[in-house]
Amino acid sequence: MITKQYTQAPEGKTLLVPSYSKWSDDRLMEGDDQNFMKKLYHRAKDLGDDCYDAMAYELTPLDPEIYRQNLIYYMRRRAWSEWFFGTVSPARQITLLPDDQEALKFRLARQIHDEIRHYDVFEKHLRRYGAEVNLNEFQLPEILVRMQKVQLEMETASEIAATNQFAGEVVLTSMTDREKGIFAKLVDEELMDDIENIEMDEPPHVANGRDLILLFCATPDQRRRLASAQEQYLAAMVQLHALEIVKLGSRRLRPLPVFD
């Protein structure tokens, strides 16, 4: 049975997240721009917390070789994402922004610099496991293709942000939560330490997303477009992340979050 609430799903219950894109114009325009931006932030954060909630899984240890192969695939996927979502998407944002947004363009360029370092981290750990990134030969899982397509279809830097700095990058904070999250139980300490270190770069990236969202949320149409962009991306992303958690040795005990 689905219980309606929006912050944290009690054990065994499905988290329902609001579909802001279906709201009426009047409802979408309730609250100022900051308020709307925070709604998008919290939706991604709630979804990430539920996806990575350790209480939502039981550990199912895998055969060591199967685990190694799955971890290698996972790290290649992460390296691909650091490259595409981390460098190609912010580069597109820079080109889409008007000339008077120089400071924001500069911050996005710094983000690209950080993301290249993140890519290098996964490359290093792949080598530790006897593998390589091989970006050109990486077979993208179907869900990742969908996520990439959603992002490529975005027409403004702000909508890209709703599917990037204000979606996946918010969810990273749930992933690195050692206390409540499942992820630290699925990977070795060396990898977890480096993933945690990557996470230190995320607050400025999320702040880039915040400022991009705030540039484009003055009308019902703009807010609906941002909401829709984030919904499409998060709906696919949660499927991918949950599948990855399972493939690293666990079983999900409750359904994934659902858009209400």
Ligand SMILES: [Fe+2]
């Ligand atoms: Fe990154």
Ligand SMILES: [Fe+2]
């Ligand atoms: Fe980032």
